Amino acid sequence: MSKSVSRRTFVKGSALAGLGAAAVGSGALFGCSSEGGTDTPAPAEEKVCWGHCDVNCETRCALQFHVVDDEVVWVESDNTGSDVYGDHQLRACQRGRSIRRWINHPDRLSYPMKRVGKRGSGEFEQITWEEAIDTIVENYKRILDQYGPAAIYSQYASGVNSGNIGGFLSRFLNLNGGRLNRYGSYSSAQISNALPWLYGTRAANGNSDIINSKLVVMFGENSCETKQAGAGPTYHLMHALENGEAKCIIIDPRYSDSVASRADQWIPIRPGTDAALVDALAYVLITEDLVDHDFLAKYCIGYDDEQMPEELKGQGKSYCDYILGTGYDMTPKTPEWASPITGIATQVIIDLAREIGTAKPCAIYQGKGPQRHHNGEQTARAICMLPVLTGNVGINGGNTGSDLDGYYMPAWFGVPSEDNGVAASISCFTWTDAIERGAEMTRTKDGVRGVEKLEVPIKFIWNYAGNTMTNQHGDINHAHEVLSDESLCEFIVLWDTFMTDSAKYADILLPDLMPVEQPNIIQSEYAGNMAYYIIGDAVTSPKFERRTLYSVLTDIADKMGQKEAFTEGRDEMAWLQYIYETQALPDDPDAPTFEEIMAKGFYKKNCPEGEHVALKAFRDDPEANPLNTPSGKIEIYSQALMDTVADWELAEGDLIHPLPVYCPEVEGYADPLAETYPLQLIGYHTKARTHSSYGCIEVLKQANPQELWMNPIDAEARGLADGDKVKVYNDRGTVEIVAKVTPRILPGVVAMGQGAWHDADMFGDKVDKGGCINTLTTHRPSPYAKANPQHTNLVEVKLA
Amino acid sequence: MTQYGFYFNGPRCTGCKTCSMACKDKNDLPPEIGFRNVYEYTGGTWSNEGGLWKNDVFSYYVSLSCNHCASPVCMEVCPQGAISKSEETGAMSVDPEKCIHCESCLKACPYDVPRYDEAIDAMVRCDMCADLIAQGKQPVCVEACPLRALEFGDIEELKAKYGDVSAIAPMPEPTTEPSIVITAPINGKPAGDTAGIVANEREIS
Secondary structure, three states: OOOOOOOOOOOOOOOOHHHHOOOOOOOOOOOOOOOOOOOOOOOOEEEEEEEEEEEOOOOOOEEEEEEEEEEEEEEEEEOOOOOOOOOOOOOOOOHHHHHHHHHOOOOOOOOEEEEOOOOOOOEEEEOOOHHHHHHHHHHHHHHHHHHHHHHHHEOOOOOOOOOOOOEEEEEEHHHHOOOOEEOOOOOHHHHHHHHHHOOOOOOOOOOOHHHOEEEEEEOOHHHHHOOOOOOOOOHHHHHHHHHHEEEEEEEOEEEEEEHHHOEEEOOOOOOHHHHHHHHHHHHHHOOOOOOOHHHHHHHHHHHHHHHOOOOOOOOOOHHHHHHHHOOOOOOOOOOHHHHHOOOOOOHHHHHHHHHHOOOOOEEEOOOOOOOOOHHHHHHHHHHHHHHHHHOOOOOOOOOOOOOEEEEOOOOOOOOOOOOOOOOOEEEEHHHHHHHHHHHOOOOHHHEEEEOOOOOOOOOOOEEEOOOOOOOOOOOHHHHHHHHOOOOOEEEEEEEEEOOOOHHHHHOOEEEOOHHHOOEEEEOOOOOOOOOEEEEEEEOOOOOOOEHHHHHHHHHHHOOOHHHHHHOOOOHHHHHHHHHHHHHHHOOOOOOOOOOHHHHOOEEEEOOOOOOOOOOOHHHOOOOOOOOOOOOOEEEEEEEHHHHHOOOOOOOOOOOOOOOOOOOOOOOOOOOOOHEEEEEEEEEEOOOOEEEEOOOOOOOHHHHHEEEEEEEHHHHHHHOOOOOOOOEEEEEEEEEEEEEOOOEEEEEOOEEEOOOOOOOOOOOOOEEEEOHHHHHOOOOOOOOOOOOOOOEEEEEEEEOO | OOEEEEEEEHHHOOOOOHHHHHHHHHHOOOOOOOEEEEEEEEEOOEEEEEEEEEEOEEEEEEEOOOOOOOOOOHHHHOOOOOEEEEOOOOOEOOOOOOOOOOHHHHHOOOOOOEEEEOOEEEHHHHHHHHOHHHHHHOOHHHHOOOOEEEEEHHHHHHHHHHOOOOOOOOOOOOOOOOOOOEEEOOOOOEOOOOOEEEEOOHHOO
């Protein structure tokens, strides 16, 4: 390990002695008058209210707000009940425990504003709500009249996930003909678009079911940092490993916290090559006869020539033909073939294959990192081949190979809405294209769905609680060029709680209330075998001129003569009750009444089958419960996919394959560009934030600093030491960031947590001092899902 | 006197720092002052054999607050007699009126625990959440832990339940009777190990 990493030994004269002098002292934070100090008794007028934290980490957590004089003074999580597993508390992580710093932050947006400088300059002027609403209505009507609703776009966003809040924007827009649809997500577009060709769906076991496994192998799965909280996957994994027998192997370029705390074995892999590893594992499984022939024959098509569709037999097109080198590139996918691609020793590959082939049952999972690549659709399907080959699909202790799932409540809360009147749909990642060259975008070139081509570009963007205008989108410098040209997208209205990087591009910027400052409800996701709802009322009254989305849209609808149609006479609380009673109660006789759940704050429900097992009905009776594929079986070879893309025009280097196999990446490790930019850069989900949410909270930034992970070997080669400020750069941009020189990452790979707040002079040198990875990522989409390949990047690093 | 203390269940801890942040929220601490810290202990090297990388990397986390030692060296060295130990719980506390911010306690503490709070011009630290304990609750870090890796109680009972290991790397060998019991994480190394370093110094407060 590099000597540049200094040693903290707990002896006197600690490095922290100096920090004491810089301390601002307790109670100095704006609005944070502590009642919970060491010896101050709780004031008599304190009230405690339930609420939740959900900024799309994929866990949802209960919070209890201690409120004095209409100010949140401290926050507890769920400390009620027995906390025995199965009735466990909905404990928040460090993010939710810091929500008071967000609520009371001095930088929060407090007034409606209009832009007075260039888009992206961040120059705004306070205006009245009346002027804000008049300006929005005037521009909305003008653009609707001129271009129609297909020119209207509601931006992808996940800063607010409560089931009764953001959906009102769609409800309002659909009263006016709707808006250009979007499909996919920035989280899981490749896997969610790819797996239906294999399984007819994207589905996985709950990871609490690992308690039934003998072996769990996880590709890039890192819940311990992504979803840290106490009723989510991290807790279920801990429980399953502690109480079951499974050995845990994690494949990841980073020695993540999941590896550190849960893995019996770490297999570091070169990013973007997971499918090559799978190909070689399949080679060993097939040649050593460790595959489940009965399963393959009964449930699958495409495995070998015999199981190919009649018209494709005898052409060397089966999976076995590809793996064994009797078809396609005529190359056997031996461990020796995969080793130089993946960077994994042949013996490690052979041993792993034998373990996977002999452990019964074996659970194969992937995180969402492997699929968030240029070749992510192929990788996501390929990983699923391991459980398919070994017959571990649809059983307890197995899995489909997809990303972990869980048991769900009956209700997926949503705001009722008219149908969207626009048929056209784009991949959510291609919105900058739809601004720049919307009328040129087609089904065959750009993955436009619903229509053959777009008729109009995006001219008006509604952005509620999202930061994908720049910060979370690919290639920020490109997005800036698109957005700052005011002749392209003519109007942008944006709600947020902070002046995010995206907010700087708003024409009208509106100060939002947080979910816990209004009536709110959320349902669990990825919660193992125990699902839940969390519900609450506003913990304080609205401060300054902050308003709910709903109340603002009500005023806008009123101006457009649609108030009654929009509100149906309900306020926020009446809607919450309506949504709960119409969506949660009908399918669940055990659910509490609205009054009961409001009093308690949450409702938990256990999976009736014990553990959630994906595709169990299909496994139990494939005739009665066929998959949603053309054959009703698992389609290892997908003719339907190839038919769908038969007339597509793909960019150079893009490949869509009928089989789930390895495709080298554009801008992967072997791209000629690596001669100029030799390091692969990946962006993991850091503990400090969920995406960009919580990104300005000082305590979280201090404890989880934004740093570039770099192996000591790569650092030494560049004369860099731990703690150095470095420049990370490629043709798209430059980031300044502190280097964390650590052996916890594969040489040749560097990593930074995604979601840090972009901080650059966009009318100057554009150097990002905030450490935002999207300064360096591309806006070129993946081949099929047309999705964000945000972990496929080549960069170089030098001393700043 | 009953000496209370903490149990750290290392195999459960993922290093998520919820304990630290819950503490910072309850005690309204600024970024620079932490009463509980999570240390990353990391070691291992890489070598290239035939174009492939081999490694023996390990890493794990340890969550530590004031150990409320039974033989508190901080109290011994304080020239002002500002530090005291609760007769009821064994919790350490600092009298801000007496403290002169000489940092003798910090220099003496084997665990780097006392912090200077400029606002009250005195050293500060974990008090076992005395107010919550008085209400029959647990310290906030214990109630917060998403993995249920922390417990609080009579240290003798915790020892009876979990054994008497009170130090793992990167902690020093115990010399002050720290009121802590530890189960080592899966990659845990004994106190005195030199294969790794504290790799997250910048994250400590």
